[in-house]
Amino acid sequence: MVAPKSKVTFAAPARREPPPCRRHILATRTGVGVARLRYQGLDRDAPGDITRRELYFFNLYRCLEAFVYASLVFGPFASEPVRVLRPLLGQSVTVVYLGLALILLLLTERLRRHLAATIGVSLAIDIVAAAAVLLALSGYSLVPMMLLVNIGIAALLMPHRAYLFATGAAIGVATPYLYDRLNDSHEATSGLAVLAMAVAYFVTATLLRNLGGHLREAEDLAEQRGADLLNLEQINDLIIQRMRTGVLLVDRANYILRINESAWHLIGNPPPGERELGVVAPELSRRLYHWRHKGHGEESPVSLATDMPEVIPRFTRLAPNDDSNVLIFLDDTSLLSRRAEELTLSSLGRLSASIAHEIRNPLAAIRYSAQLLAESPDLSGDDTRLVEIINNHCTRANDVVENILQLSRRERSRPETIDLNAWVLSFVEDYRQSNDLGEDQLRAVTSNKRLEAVFDPQHMQQVVWNLVQNALRYGRQPGQPARVAVVARAAVDKGPALLEVIDRGPGIPPKVAAQIFEPFYTTHEYGTGLGLYLAKQMSEASQATLEYVPVAGGGACFRLTLQAAVSIGPGGAVAA
Missing domain, CATH: 1.10.287 (Helix Hairpins)
Known part of the structure; x- marks a missing residue:
């Protein structure tokens, strides 16, 4: 949540291509919660930018390695102390290796999705190529030293296979030496040098394995921190989105950069592509202009759109002495009232x-x-x-x-599942027995299908009793008896259950109907103005709504929309 006197940073969207309406909204709805995010896509199954760069340079180094092999086999370096003993083998292996290195380089983007297999296969190719080139050359050369870099990079990328890579490289370097020894070749490399290179491979693998482990831990920590930050940002956005106070972010040119749903509603639900404050809310733009130039704004309530509640705009800078972006808060006066x-x-x-x-x-x-x-x-x-x-x-x-x-x-509601048809019939019968209706009529109208709803029975008795008393007292034409019906029905097929108290009196004028649920409001000299207010409060305590509905042709209808009863079906399915 944006706290007072704290620095808030918003990323401004591109102006020329305003996003759809819901993307204008400051926050993002997540439905069941805030999803866990992966920072920069760093995942074991989908390596991120860091792994992609490492693999790219690994493949690029392999191309350099292949060119060095080619220069040793084909070029002027093929002389003492290095001589080509088996030119056909060396040339064939070098050409194939160079081709494979170029293919691996070109396919880096695709191959990084299968990191383990790619590194294993490519390093096997490196070891085989190095062994073949060593077999083709005489004397000791740069080949084992260059293979040292391959082992280090592979151990860095795949720390848990570092020793396997070192073992493979040691075997690859030792194979030409053993071949020459078995064939009594006088050009065989020193066994001490081969042993030294094998030890160097294991030392390099150990060092890079530890370094790779630390790098992975650092990446995981950065990933965790990034995910936490993204989650926190989503939570903040969701809080701002659900705020009853309208929030807008406006730049120096009066262009709306961000807006939450409350503000979007309070300024009259403008079109998604309209972002100029002077067009969507001229009065708000005028007050912002005076605040920027005079240092203070008007504090009187104002309605920014037709049929919208009045608001009190408040302006604040995102940073001290910085008028480039201004944060506007719209306080709904109806909520305050x-x-x-x-x-x-x-x-x-x-x-x-x-x-x-x-x-x-x-x-x-x-x-x-x-x-x-x-x-x-x-x-x-x-x-x-x-x-x-x-x-x-x-x-x-x-x-x-x-x-x-x-x-x-204000007793706590104790809702129960009620058979609405049976309840209406029982209520009307009890009311008739408890009150002398005289010539007045009170009848029950029920539905032909079973209606179940959730409500506090004691509260329902009080609410409907009050509504029926008002209908019998005020819902009559002059000189005629009152005709009142208590109706139980469904709103629509599979819709919520409704309980209506309908009379055939003169009805309620619109100006009076807008205030009848306010406390202490009454048009009768002996009324207290609390009956309908208490009825509405008790209805809301049971998650129901009580409203007045005019009746065509004269009369009044007080409609109670009830919460549907929930039952658990076979297999744990929830049915209303």
Whole structure:
């Protein structure tokens, strides 16, 4: 994550060929996590740039070696103390060796994918060619000394086979010596020199093997550090990508170099190829201009696109006294307002709960006294009416206290799998038995297929009870009884389960509908404004959504979209 007052470095993309929209996004989605990366492609099965260069120079040296052999066999160097005893053998081997060396050099890029086999075969060719050339020449020559370099490079590239390479080279050098000894040739090389070269091969293999091991450890460490850095970069990018705050990186020419999804959404989802800040967000470009020239910017909220929330832009340099690249943060004021509202509600809930507890006791005493007074036979008609008013207002005050206490408790949801059709039928039956509906109608509408959802049964009872009460109270045409339906259905085939409370009343005006779920908002003189707010909070606690949907032809619909029940099928398959 980009920390305050820290230096942040972004790699600017090429301007002339802007990448696709998702490549504009600052971070990269990884789905299930951050993948482990290999630094610069250094892998045992696919050698990287360092191994490619080593193999290239190895093959290049082999070509030089072949040219030296050719100069010894064909050239003016074929004289004392070195004489060609078997010219046909030497010339044939040298020509074939030179051809193979050139082929290996040309095929370096392909052969590096099979590093072990390539080095083994090529070194075997080197040893055979050196042995044949030694057999063709008389006296000791440069051939064993040049083979020393081949052994060193092979041991460096393949440390675990270093001694095998040294053994092969020693056998290759000793073979001509033994051949000459068996044939009693007077041109045989000194046995001491052959032994010295064999020892030199093993010493070189040992030194280069250890050096190669250290180099591989250094490469592995660099590879590990590189992978860690790439993973850290991906994590940082993913964090920035998921930030609710918009982040843009803009250069001196007001060209957008980087942008995360939140910023892209807040400036109105511009086309992927449009990167000029003055075109996609003119007001933001104007504020950036004033900040660059005056040293401070406006702090008033502004909406950068139609139907987008207001934001407060903040500007900062990537480096002190460097205006080439500017980092812009877009703080969504709606998020800030929501957080402030949550803090206010939390504080208000605790305060209201303490007050409500103090009110309940005297309220219960007043209500109990009114009930006793109502039983007196000496009450006149007017006094009876006054006692009824006391009881009604005590009931209303008690409902307010209960809502406030419920707001402060915020009990944890305990979701269970519910058969929605059976639950709706049972709820409607219980409501009819508990309440005198009079001429009002309340009916249940169920689906012809089984519907299962996950919800806290106690919370669902409270939510639907509140919605039905509101529908019976406000969802009626003037002078007509209320007609309310509790509907259980599926959104679409194999879609989520829906529970709807529908009435045939006048509906809710759009301006009012936009605020009905806000706390303490009510249009009724006796309402508390907490019923729908608490219903929405309890729905969200069970991963469900409660929304208002206008009904065509008049009426209102409160729709509860429920979380589907998950079952484990045969073989461990998860089915919804």
